[in-house]
Amino acid sequence: MTVLMKTLGFSVLLILTFAGVTYVLPQMEGAAPEEEVVNVGELTMETFIVMGEQLYQGKGTCALCHNELGRAPDLLALNVTSTSLERLADPRYQGDASDVEAYLRESMLQPSNFVVAGFGTKGSNDTESPMPAIDKPPVQLSALAIDAIIAYLQDKDGNPVTVPLPVEAGDSEVEVEPAVPAPAQSPEAVLAKFGCVACHSVLESVATLGPNLKDIANRQEADQIRDSIVDPGAVVGEGYLVVMPEFPNMTIAELEMIVEFLAMQTGEKS
Amino acid sequence: MIMDSRYWLQRSCRHVPLVLMIAIIGLCSAGFLSTALAQAPEAEQLNITVEAEGVADESSATLLPAPTPQRSDYPNIGASSRNIVWVIAQMHLFFGALVLAVPIFVLVIELIGFKTADDRYDDMAHEFMKVSLTAYAITALFGGTLALSLFLLYPDLMTYLMRAFGSQVLVYAGLFFLESMLLYIYYYGWNALRYGNRKWLHLTLGLLLNAVGTTLLFVANSWTTFMMAPSGVDPVSGAIIGSIWEVMKGPLWNPLNLHRFIANVAFGGAVVGAYAAFKFLSAKNPEEKAHYDWMGYSSNFISILAFLPLPFAGYWLMAEIYAYSQQMGILAMGGILAWLFVVQAVLICTILLAGNFYLWTGMARSEGSERYRWAIKYIATVLILGFLVWVTPHNVIYTASEITRLGGGNHPVLSPLGIMPAKNIAVFLMLIMTFLSFQLYRRADKVITVSWQDWGNALMACIYIVAIANIIFAGIYYGYFTNTVYKVGSSVIQVMSTVVVIVSGVVIDTLMFKGAKNLHVSWGKVSNRSQYALFALPITFTWLMALMGYVRSSVRTHWHVYTVMQDNSPDNFIPTLQTVGNMVTLVTLLFLAFLLFIFWIANLSGTRQLPPLTADRNPVIAESAT
Amino acid sequence: MGVKVRMEKSHRVLIWVVALSISLAAFYLMDQFVMSMQGLPLGWDLSPAQ
Numbered sequence: 001m002t003v004l005m006k007t008l009g010f011s012v013l014l015i016l017t018f019a020g021v022t023y024v025l026p027q028m029e030g031a032a033p034e035e036e037v038v039n040v041g042e043l044t045m046e047t048f049i050v051m052g053e054q055l056y057q058g059k060g061t062c063a064l065c066h067n068e069l070g071r072a073p074d075l076l077a078l079n080v081t082s083t084s085l086e087r088l089a090d091p092r093y094q095g096d097a098s099d100v101e102a103y104l105r106e107s108m109l110q111p112s113n114f115v116v117a118g119f120g121t122k123g124s125n126d127t128e129s130p131m132p133a134i135d136k137p138p139v140q141l142s143a144l145a146i147d148a149i150i151a152y153l154q155d156k157d158g159n160p161v162t163v164p165l166p167v168e169a170g171d172s173e174v175e176v177e178p179a180v181p182a183p184a185q186s187p188e189a190v191l192a193k194f195g196c197v198a199c200h201s202v203l204e205s206v207a208t209l210g211p212n213l214k215d216i217a218n219r220q221e222a223d224q225i226r227d228s229i230v231d232p233g234a235v236v237g238e239g240y241l242v243v244m245p246e247f248p249n250m251t252i253a254e255l256e257m258i259v260e261f262l263a264m265q266t267g268e269k270s
Numbered sequence: 271m272i273m274d275s276r277y278w279l280q281r282s283c284r285h286v287p288l289v290l291m292i293a294i295i296g297l298c299s300a301g302f303l304s305t306a307l308a309q310a311p312e313a314e315q316l317n318i319t320v321e322a323e324g325v326a327d328e329s330s331a332t333l334l335p336a337p338t339p340q341r342s343d344y345p346n347i348g349a350s351s352r353n354i355v356w357v358i359a360q361m362h363l364f365f366g367a368l369v370l371a372v373p374i375f376v377l378v379i380e381l382i383g384f385k386t387a388d389d390r391y392d393d394m395a396h397e398f399m400k401v402s403l404t405a406y407a408i409t410a411l412f413g414g415t416l417a418l419s420l421f422l423l424y425p426d427l428m429t430y431l432m433r434a435f436g437s438q439v440l441v442y443a444g445l446f447f448l449e450s451m452l453l454y455i456y457y458y459g460w461n462a463l464r465y466g467n468r469k470w471l472h473l474t475l476g477l478l479l480n481a482v483g484t485t486l487l488f489v490a491n492s493w494t495t496f497m498m499a500p501s502g503v504d505p506v507s508g509a510i511i512g513s514i515w516e517v518m519k520g521p522l523w524n525p526l527n528l529h530r531f532i533a534n535v536a537f538g539g540a541v542v543g544a545y546a547a548f549k550f551l552s553a554k555n556p557e558e559k560a561h562y563d564w565m566g567y568s569s570n571f572i573s574i575l576a577f578l579p580l581p582f583a584g585y586w587l588m589a590e591i592y593a594y595s596q597q598m599g600i601l602a603m604g605g606i607l608a609w610l611f612v613v614q615a616v617l618i619c620t621i622l623l624a625g626n627f628y629l630w631t632g633m634a635r636s637e638g639s640e641r642y643r644w645a646i647k648y649i650a651t652v653l654i655l656g657f658l659v660w661v662t663p664h665n666v667i668y669t670a671s672e673i674t675r676l677g678g679g680n681h682p683v684l685s686p687l688g689i690m691p692a693k694n695i696a697v698f699l700m701l702i703m704t705f706l707s708f709q710l711y712r713r714a715d716k717v718i719t720v721s722w723q724d725w726g727n728a729l730m731a732c733i734y735i736v737a738i739a740n741i742i743f744a745g746i747y748y749g750y751f752t753n754t755v756y757k758v759g760s761s762v763i764q765v766m767s768t769v770v771v772i773v774s775g776v777v778i779d780t781l782m783f784k785g786a787k788n789l790h791v792s793w794g795k796v797s798n799r800s801q802y803a804l805f806a807l808p809i810t811f812t813w814l815m816a817l818m819g820y821v822r823s824s825v826r827t828h829w830h831v832y833t834v835m836q837d838n839s840p841d842n843f844i845p846t847l848q849t850v851g852n853m854v855t856l857v858t859l860l861f862l863a864f865l866l867f868i869f870w871i872a873n874l875s876g877t878r879q880l881p882p883l884t885a886d887r888n889p890v891i892a893e894s895a896t
Numbered sequence: 897m898g899v900k901v902r903m904e905k906s907h908r909v910l911i912w913v914v915a916l917s918i919s920l921a922a923f924y925l926m927d928q929f930v931m932s933m934q935g936l937p938l939g940w941d942l943s944p945a946q
Contacts, residue, residue, distance in 0.1 A: 003551045008866075010802055011809050014620075015858050018813050021616050022851025026666065030606045030844030032828035032837070064600045069689070070754050071600070122755050123935040130596045136505075137833035138597060724908070728915035736919040740927065747942075756944045759936045763927050770926070 033059050038144070040166050045151070048165055052152025055145050060134065062149070072131065073116055080104070081159035087114065101162045104150045108134040108141075187261035190254045194247050202265070210244060215267030222263040229255060334433065336508025336835040337426040344424070344839045351423040352841035353853065356823075358419050360816050360857040361864075362412035366490075367530070367815070369409050370483045371538025372402035373456070375572045377476040384469055392464075394565055398542050399457050400875065404868045406453060410446070424839075427830045434496060434503070434510050434517050442489045445482055452479040487534070488527050495522040497831050498822070499594045508834035521594045525587040532576055532583050537815065539573030540808040545869055547804035553794075560794035566804050567632060573807060574625045574708065578772060581697055582765055591825070598832070602825050604664075609847055610821050612663055615693075617814040619657035622700055624806040626653060629707045631800035636715035638789045645710060649703045656696040656703075664688025691749020691757060698741050698764045702771050706734065709775050717787040726782045733774050737767040812861055816854040 038051070056062045065072040073083075084100040087093060095113040097103040106113055111129035120126035134141050141149070144166050151163040191197060197205035202213040216225065232244035344351065376395045383391030421428050432439065456475045463472035501520035502512025510517065546566035553559040592599030603611055630646050633639035665680050665688065673679060686692060720726070741764045748760035826832050828842045924942075931938050937945040 003548065004866075007548060007551065007802075007805055008862075011805055011862055012859070014806060014809050015813060015855055015862075018613070018617065018810075019851045019855040021613055022847045022854075025609050025612065025847050027846040027848060028606055028609075028844075029846050030827070032842040061597060061601075064597065064605055069604075071596075118753050118755075122758065132595070132597060138595070138827075138829070724911055725915070728911045729918065732912070732915040732919040736916070736923050740923045744927070748944075752944050756931075756936055759931055759934045762930050762934065766926055766930050767923065770923070 040144075043165055045161065045165060048148055049152050049155045049161070051145075052148035052150070053156075055141065055149050056152055059139070060141055060145070060149055061139060065131070072119060075153060076156070079157040079159070080153045081157060087116065090114075092117075099162070100154065100159075101150055104153060105146060107131075108146055108149070187257050190250075190258045190261075193254075194250060196258075199244070202262075210240060213262060214265055216262050217264060217266045222259050225262050226255065226259045229258065333504070333507070333509035333511060336430050336503075336831065338836065339426040339838055341838050341840060343426060345422060346840075347423070350841055351839065355416070355419050355423060356820075356853055357857055357860070358412060358416045360819060361860060362409065362416045363819060364812060364815065364857070364861050365405050365409035365412060365864075366487075367534040367537050368541055369402050369406045370487055371534035371536075372398055372405075372542065373453075373476060373479050373483060374535055375539060376402070377473065377480060379568070380476060381473060384473065390561075390564070394568065396460050397565075399460070400872045401542060401545060401868060403453065403457055404871045406450075408864060408868070424830070427835065430508070430831065430835055431493065431496075434500075435493065436514060438489065438492075438514050438518070442486065445486050445489070449479065449482045449486060452482060484531065487530060488523075489518075491526045491530060492518040492520075492523055494822070495520050495526050498522055498591075498598075498826055500831050500834050503831075503834055505833070508831070521590050522587065525583070525590045529580070529583040529587050532580055533815070536573050536576035536580060537808070537811045539569050539571075539576060540804075540811045541865065543569030543573060543804045544808045544865075545569075545872075547801035548869065550794075550801050551798060556794055563635075563794045563796055566801065570625065570628055570804060570807070574629075574704065577621065577625070578701060578705065581701065582769075585761070585765070595832075598825055601827070602821060606844055607821055607824060608663070610817060610850070612661055613817060613847075613851075614814065615657065615660040617810050617817065618697075619653070619660065619700075620810045621807060621814070622704055623653060623657075624803040624810065626650070626704055626707045628800055628803040628807075629711045631797055631803070633711055633714045635793065635796055636789050636791050638717065639710075639714035642710040642714060645706070649707055652703045653700055656700040659687050659696040660693050660700075662687040662692075686750065689749070690761070691745045694749075694761050694764050695742055695745035698768045699738060701768050702734070702738060702741075705772050705775060709779060712779060715789045715791045716783060717789065718782050719785050719787060720782055723782060726778055730775065730778050733771060737771045740764075740767045809858065809862070812858045813854055816857050817850070820850055820854065 043051075062075070066075045068074050068077065081100050084103045088097065088100075088103055093114050095103070095106050095110075097106045111131035111133065112127070115124075115126045115129045117126055119129070121128040121130045132139060134146060135143070147163045147166065151161045154161045154163070188203065191202060196202060196213070197207065199207050199210040200213045201207055220228070228244075229247065229250075347354075376398050379391050379395040379398070383389070383395060452475055456472070456479050459472065459475070463469060463475075496517060499520045499522045500508075500517075502510060502516035504511050543566050546562045546569055550559060550562035550566055553562055588599065588603070591602065601607060626649065633642065662684055665685055668676065668679065676682075718726075744760040744763040744767075748756045748763075824844055826837075827844065828837045829835065830837045927942060928938055939945050
C-alpha cells in the first residue's frame with residue numbers, strides 16, 4: 001500500500017508541477033474575429049488610418065510575418081512609399097501597378113506577381129511568395145479593409161495618402177464575410193445586389209435602358225415577371241435591345257421576393 | 271533418415287510461415303511507400319493553397335457547400351461542449367496510443383525470445399499483452415462515447431465530415447472486428463501456439479494485428495488532418511469534389527502518421543515501464559526484483575529508442591504545416607500559441623533527464639561502469655544547459671520602463687537564444703548526449719576484445735566530436751549570419767549529424783561487441799530512486815501528448831475545417847494557458863486513475879483465492895475428487 | 897622498452913589523426929550534399945552560394 005501511496009504522490013506532484021508552469025507564464029486569450037459593421041458615412045481620414053493600423057496588427061495578421069525576424073520585409077521599419085517606388089523601378093518587376101497604392105494592393109491580392117529578392121518560397125528562386133492572398137480565407141479582408149491598411153502604410157512614414165475615403169453605397173462591412181455571399185433579405189436589397197437600378201426605373205431610381213418597372217404590374221403577371229428575370233431574352237419589350245444579363249447566383253428566395261414585389265408595382269404612390 | 275515425402279513436407283512447412291511473414295511485411299511496406307510517394311494530381315490543385323484561384327468550379331454550384339452554422343445552431347447541454355469533447359477525445363487518444371503501441375514492441379520482444387530461445391522474453395511479451403487487453407475495452411468505450419458526443423454537440427460539423435469521408439467510416443468500424451479477432455487469438459492462443467511452426471503462426475498473427483492497428487491509426491489520422499488542411503474540397507464553398515483518396519491524402523497526413531506511430535511506441539514503452547517499476551517496488555523476493563528490474567530496463571530501452579527520432583518526425587510535421595500555410599505555422603510557434611512550446615521544452619527536458627538518470631543509476635548494476643562514471647557530470651551539464659536555452663523565449667511582453675532599461679524590445683543576450691537556430695543546437699546536442707548515455711550503458715557490462723578496438727573507439731569519439739561541432743557551426747553560422755532560407759535548410763544538416771551519430775554508434779558497437787567478455791549484471795540491485803524515473807516518463811509523456819494535442823487542435827483557430835467551415839460555437843476562442851494547463855492536468859489524472867485500474871485488473875487475473883479450511887484445518891475437497 | 901612506448905604513442909596519435917580526418921571529411925561531404933539537395937548550394941568554405 002505504501003508503494004502505491006508513494007508512487008501516486010510522486011506522480012500527482014509531478015503533474016501539478018507541470019500545471020504550475022502554465023500558471024506562471026504570461027496569459028493570453030485569443031478571441032475569434034467579431035462581425036463589426038463600420039458606419040462608412042462617419043469615417044474621417046484619421047479614423048480610417050487608425051482602422052488600418054488596427055487591422056494591420058489584428059485581423060490582417062500582417063505583423064506575424066512583417067517584422068524584424070526576416071521572414072517578410074519589415075514594413076514598420078521601412079519607408080513604405082519610397083520602398084514601393086524602388087520596387088516598381090526594379091527591372092524584375094513585371095506586375096500591373098504603376099503607382100504606390102496599386103503596388104501595395106497588388107502585393108496583398110496577388111503576392112506572387114513580384115517577390116522581393118530573398119523572400120521567396122524555398123527553391124522557387126524568388127518567383128513564388130509564401131504570403132497568402134489577403135482577400136481569401138483565412139485572412140479574408142474586404143476591399144474596404146485593404147484600403148484602410150494601404151492608407152495606414154502610406155501615412156505612417158508621413159507620406160501622402162492616395163486612397164480615397166470610402167463612400168456610402170456598396171460594401172460597408174469590414175470584418176468577417178462568409179465565403180458564399182449571404183442572400184439578400186428584402187426586395188430593395190435584391191434590387192441593389194443585382195444592380196437592377198442600373199437599367200430600370202424602380203423605387204427611386206430613373207434609368208431608361210430597360211422598361212420602367214414602377215408600374216410593371218399593369219403590364220405583366222407574376223409568372224411573366226419571373227420569366228423575364230430567369231430568361232431575359234424570351235420576351236423583349238418593344239423598342240428595347242436584348243442586353244439584360246442572366247443572374248445564375250440569384251437564390252430562389254431572392255427571385256420570389258423580387259417577383260412578389262414587382263407584381264405590386266402599379267405606379268400608384270403608396 | 272528416410273527422405274520421404276513427409277520429411278520434405280515438414281521441412282518446407284517450416285518455411286511457409288516465414289515466407290508468409292515476409293510477404294505480409296513486403297505488402298505492408300509497399301502499401302505504405304506507395305501512399306507516401308503517391309501524388310494525387312488533382313488533389314494538388316484542389317488543396318487550399320495560398321495561390322489557389324478563388325473562382326468556384328462550375329460543377330461545385332450543384333454540390334453541397336460546407337455548412338455555416340450560426341451560434342444558435344450549436345446544441346447546448348449546459349456545459350462547455352468543447353471541454354466535454356476535449357476530455358473524451360484525449361482519453362480515447364491516450365488509450366488508442368497504448369493499445370496500438372504495445373503489440374508493436376510485444377511482437378519484437380517475442381521475436382527476440384524466439385531467436386534467442388530465452389523464455390524470459392516470451393514471458394515478458396505475454397505479460398505486456400495482458401495489460402494491453404484490458405486497455406483495449408476502455409479504448410473502445412471512449413471511442414464510442416466520443417462519436418456520440420461529437421454527433422450530439424457538433425451535428426453540422428459531423429454532417430460535413432460524414433459527407434467528406436462517406437463509407438470510409440464503415441471501413442474503420444469493420445477493421446475493428448478484424449482487430450478484435452486477431453487480438454484475442456494472439457493473446458489467448460499464446461500458450462497453445464508456443465513452439466515450432468505454431469510459434470511462426472503466432473508471430474504472423476501478431477504482425478497482422480499490428481498491420482490492422484496501424485491502418486486504424488492512419489484512417490483516424492485522415493480525419494484530423496482533413497480538419498487542419500482540407501484537401502479534395504472546393505476552396506470557396508467547401509463542397510467535396512475529390513475522391514475519398516484525395517480527401518484522405520492531405521499534406522499533413524503522412525507526417526502525422528509517422529509522428530503518431532513512433533510516438534505511440536515511445537508512450538507505450540513508458541507506460542509498461544511504470545508497470546514494471548511498480549511491480550519492482552512491491553517485489554517480495556530478489557528473483558521478483560530481478561525480473562521486474564529487467565522488465566523496466568527493457569521498457570525504458572524501447573521508450574528511449576522510439577523517443578530519439580520523434581523530434582525529427584515532429585519537425586517534419588511542423589515543416590509541412592508551414593509549407594501548407596505560413597500563417598498557421600507562425601501562429602503556432604511565433605504567435606499566440608508560442609508559449610505552449612516553452613511548456614513543451616520543460617516537458618521534453620524532463621523526459622530526457624528522467625531517461626538519462628535511469629540509465630546512469632542503472633549502470634551501477636555492473637562493475638564495468640566505473641570506467642565511464644566521469645562522463646556523467648558532463649552529459650548532465652550539457653542537458654541542463656540545453657534545457658535552459660530551449661526554454662528561453664525570444665521576447666516577452668515588457669512594460670514601458672522595462673523597454674527603456676533594456677534599450678529596446680529585445681534582450682540583447684537572451685533574445686537570440688529564443689529563435690530556432692539556438693533551440694535546434696540545444697535539442698540535437700541533448701539527443702546526442704542521451705544516445706551517449708545509452709551507448710555507455712551498453713558498454714558498461716562488457717569488455718571489448720576485438721583487435722581493432724583502438725580504431726573503433728577513436729572513430730566513434732571523433733564522430734561525436736565532429737557531429738557536435740557541425741551542429742553548433744550550422745546553427746550559429748546559418749542561423750545568425752545568412753538569410754532565412756539557408757537558416758531553415760541548415761536544420762537538415764543538424765538532423766543528419768544526429769542521425770549519423772546514432773546509426774554509426776549502433777553499427778560500430780554491434781561490430782565491436784563480437785566476442786566481447788560479458789561482465790556480471792546484477793539485475794534487481796538498483797536503487798528505488800531509479801524506479802521513480804520510470805514513473806516520471808509516462809506521466810510526462812501523457813501530459814506532453816495532451817498539450818501537443820491541444821496545440822494541433824487549437825492551430826485551426828476559429829475554424830472547424832480550416833478556411834472551409836467556420837467555427838461559430840460559443841467556444842471558438844483560444845483559451846488562456848492556465849485553462850489549457852487545467853484541462854491537460856485533468857485528463858492526465860483521469861488517465862492515471864484508469865491506468866491504476868488496468869494494472870490492478872492485470873494483477874487480479876493472476877491471483878487466486880485459497881479454498882476455505884474445514885474444522886480440522888484441512889481444505890475442503892469436493893466429493894468427486896476422492 | 898623506450899622505443900616501444902614511443903611507437904605506441906605515435907601510433908595512438910596516428911589513429912586519432914586518421915579518425916578525425918575521416919570524420920571531418922564525411923561530415924563536410926554530408927553538409928554539401930544535404931544543402932545542395934534542398935536547392936541551397938554551398939561554396940568550398942560552406943558559405944551560401946546564392
